[in-house]
Amino acid sequence: MDSNDSASLSARRKRTRDQVVAILADHGNGLTRASLSRMTGLSASAISDCVSFLRASGLVVESSAPGKASGRGRRATVISLVSDEGVVVGIDFGHSHVSAAAATTAGEVLHRCAAAIDVDHRPGPAMDLAAELARECLQRSGHTLDDVLGIAAGIPGPLDIRTQVVRPPTILADWVGLAPAAELERRLGHPVSIGNDADMGARGEQAYGAARGLEDFLYIKASHGIGAGIIVGGRPYRGATGIAGEIGHTQIPGAGNWCRCGSRGCLETVVSVTTVRRQLAHVLATHEDSLDDSAVPPLAELSDNPAAARVLSEAGRTVGRVLAGLVNCLNPSALVLGGELGAGNEPFAAGIRESVARYAQPASAQAAEVRTGRLGAEAEVRGAIAAAIAATRIQLTGTN
Known part of the structure; x- marks a missing residue:
């Protein structure tokens, strides 16, 4: 040779x-x-x-x-x-909250904390809060930033993976042009891995929850928006620029409400936790008293209420019809449901199953098991922990 x-x-x-x-x-x-x-x-x-x-x-x-x-x-x-002893930090930006967690490199959560804030319209203060919460989690677990091996965060909007800058201008408008990784690194003094929150939710369920052992699945975060984290061959699929999975902006026939993306009739204008809570407030109101949507009980507690179950299952059928197209294209082994609408909500899951069975190609529909996520509200921050651990291991082993 x-x-x-x-x-x-x-x-x-x-x-x-x-x-x-x-x-x-x-x-x-x-x-x-x-x-x-x-x-x-x-x-x-x-x-x-x-x-x-x-x-x-x-x-x-x-x-x-x-x-x-x-x-x-x-x-x-x-x-x-081989696991190196150390600590990592995961951060999750929701639309109205920020949460952070400190964990070992084996994935054991040491401390988790969260606080409410208008993330969509106050990106600077949200970044400040994230750094404050990260420091609090480390302090309460007996660590400092000097002990940190890796940090990762998920944001509720599209991130261009080529530039690490938020885009386009119609979603998270106040974040457009912002580089979240650089902003957090400036505040925390460590490099930060950034991803979409649905992608982080998929990683969380894959590493610690309902998708363990699965190589091809979709994680559906159904909350104020509707997004999908796509795992193909065991790895996240983000598309050419990083915005794959924005299923909330699929247009629904017959729907005409304006969406924040500038189009009419998007899925998230018909099915979001805000819209569903408004509908539930109407059907749960008594003849004597109206019900404010903020007073609606947690959705997982309404499965036994026939009227509420109808609202939730109809929302599931609407989402399921969009998911049926993805099932035909990607042939996943599971659809894992998360977010406020998806976590522990059996009528919603049943509606998705019904639509997937009806509209997806039969063989693909039979292969796609609809599962409720196990991590609930922690899925995204646990996914950020998994991403931080992965980035740390890759850095320590010197691979690309």
Whole structure:
């Protein structure tokens, strides 16, 4: 073999190792060799060679997988990155709140705190609050910013992944032109990984919740807006500029309300937690007293109320019709529901199931299980923790 062939082989092996380490960084609980082969498209022998090198370098460990033995009594093994002791911070910007959490690099939450603020129209104060909450979480868990290995945050709007700047001007108008990662880094003194809040919710459920073990699924954050975090082949899919999953701006036939994006009849003008609460306030009012939408009980508590269940299931059917198109295109194994509308709301989930079964291609519909998220309001901040851990591991292992 001449020097050119040797150099080519060496470069190919390095790309393979970088690819495997990056995938393992996204899956904190580890993966089997078969899963690594499937997700990378590499042969079993190439994966074996790569794992042997990474083990010898002290970057990964191989341990027995939980569950029963497979084959002729031989238990499958799981490959995972070596965990360095340290602390990370996850931050979640909602439309009307900011939450933060300090966690170990193993994903254990040490302290979580949150506060209300008008995030959409006060980006500067929201950034200040996020930094304050991050420091509070660290202090209450016995740490300081000097102990932090990584920070990640999710924002409720479109972020151009090429420039790390918020766009377009019709959504989060007061944030347009802002670089959230740079703003947080200036306040906290650490590099910050930034993503859309639905993408963070998907990562949270994938790492710690209802999507553990899934490689192809959609996370639906149904709250003041409607967004989707898309996971394909175990990795987030963000599209060409980072704004994939903005399903809330799919137009609904017959709907004519103006949307904040400048179009009429978008899904989120018909189904949002604000609209649904207004409808519920109407059907739950008594003959003697009207009911303000702010006084509507938590949606998960209304499943046994027939009138309220009708409102919630109709909202689910409307969202489900949009999701049926995604099911046809992406053939996911699950739709994981989150946000105020999706978390613990069985009538809403039932409405989605009904529409997906009716409008998606039968084989794709049968493969797409509709699941309620397990993390509830913590999904996005837990996803930010997972993203911070992944960024930390990639940095420590020197991969791209």
